[in-house]
Amino acid sequence: MNAPADPVPGGFDLIDAADGRIVRLNGALTLGGLGDLPERLAAIGGPVDRLDLSAITRIDTVGAWVIHRFAAASGAAVAGASADAARLIETVAEAHQPVKCRPDPLPPFFRVLEEIGTATAQAGRTLLGLLAFFGAMISALGSVLRHPRRFRWHAVVQRFEVVGVAALGIIGLMSVLIGIVIAQQGSVQLAQFGAEFLTINLIGRITLRELGVLMTAIMVAGRSGSAFAAQLGTMKLTEEVDAMRTIGVSPMEALVLPRVLAAVVMMPLLGFYSSVVAIIGGGLFCWVSLDIPPITFVQRLREVVPMTDLWVGLVKAPVFGAIVALTGCFQGMQVKGDAEQVGLRTTAAVVQAIFLVIVLDAFFAVFFERIGWI
Numbered sequence: 001m002n003a004p005a006d007p008v009p010g011g012f013d014l015i016d017a018a019d020g021r022i023v024r025l026n027g028a029l030t031l032g033g034l035g036d037l038p039e040r041l042a043a044i045g046g047p048v049d050r051l052d053l054s055a056i057t058r059i060d061t062v063g064a065w066v067i068h069r070f071a072a073a074s075g076a077a078v079a080g081a082s083a084d085a086a087r088l089i090e091t092v093a094e095a096h097q098p099v100k101c102r103p104d105p106l107p108p109f110f111r112v113l114e115e116i117g118t119a120t121a122q123a124g125r126t127l128l129g130l131l132a133f134f135g136a137m138i139s140a141l142g143s144v145l146r147h148p149r150r151f152r153w154h155a156v157v158q159r160f161e162v163v164g165v166a167a168l169g170i171i172g173l174m175s176v177l178i179g180i181v182i183a184q185q186g187s188v189q190l191a192q193f194g195a196e197f198l199t200i201n202l203i204g205r206i207t208l209r210e211l212g213v214l215m216t217a218i219m220v221a222g223r224s225g226s227a228f229a230a231q232l233g234t235m236k237l238t239e240e241v242d243a244m245r246t247i248g249v250s251p252m253e254a255l256v257l258p259r260v261l262a263a264v265v266m267m268p269l270l271g272f273y274s275s276v277v278a279i280i281g282g283g284l285f286c287w288v289s290l291d292i293p294p295i296t297f298v299q300r301l302r303e304v305v306p307m308t309d310l311w312v313g314l315v316k317a318p319v320f321g322a323i324v325a326l327t328g329c330f331q332g333m334q335v336k337g338d339a340e341q342v343g344l345r346t347t348a349a350v351v352q353a354i355f356l357v358i359v360l361d362a363f364f365a366v367f368f369e370r371i372g373w374i
Helices: 038-041 061-074 082-097 109-144 153-163 167-190 196-237 240-246 251-289 294-304 307-333 341-370
Strands: 012-015 020-029 050-059 078-080
Touching: 012 038, 020 061, 038 061, 050 061, 050 082, 061 078, 061 082, 109 251, 109 307, 153 167, 153 196, 153 294, 167 196, 167 251, 196 240, 196 251, 196 294, 196 307, 196 341, 240 251, 251 294, 251 307, 307 341
Parallel strands: 020 050, 050 078
Antiparallel strands: 012 020
16 A cells, blocks of 8 residues: 655745736645745735635645735635635634733833832732741640640750751851951950950940840851751652641641741850850950950950840840741742742742841840830
């Protein structure tokens, strides 16, 4: 049995008849047989009265689209089409709708406004989602308090080690360097007024009140907050979170609550540790560079640093810890789709946690000034 012959590619004849110009198409009007037919049809120019399809052997959607477009451009009437071809051309004509491949470019001013509006709307949605997540965590905490056996002590203790003990080295190194920088920069500026001894005031107050807790929160956000987001995001991708819900285990109680409690408990301890180490670093610089003996440094520190500075730092620390842990867990639970989302959500968790910590620190500064803790 011989194989069927390949269809003859589409072509056309231009006929100037008594009743007008006629384009008579022939052969196969298919994707593989069109060739440069659309360009040759467009080169005809001028109006065409009739498009004769009686000689075509095959037609597909692309061929129907070429016929429809040429008939619309030249004003020709389609004639001689078979029932199937006429139905296909009619379907293509009904589906013809202009679609813009690219939106019209906006002027720069409106483009900036659009980007600001988009960013503001996204920030609002994130804030609402974070508030809802906080409410869900409070609900989970209440449920655990009513049923203490469901509380996962071992998970909280494990997070104590991850958030607190494992971070002592890097936080200690960072703090002693910050203490040295504060002492060096402060002494240089105060030396212009012959008041180098006030460097001790600067070191004691700024580390206990502000930088000790603030820098610790930033370090915990970059270290533990990102880890929370990556861990929960990976569990979401591998459907472990859905599996926990299926067997009746609340992810808020099993995953989120231990991490938040660990951060809330460990942050005051880490903040106090950071402040003490920063003071030690500043004291060493004063001893070496300013010839202030350690005993004089400690005595001066006790005279000029009020206890309220320590309480200010300790009050802020658990709030910062809760913000860092909540943001990390919230972003981790928002992961959907692919592994790229884990990286994006982890970055968002760190950025948002640091932003919120700084905003809250400004709020606390004004609040404590208003109540007289200055």
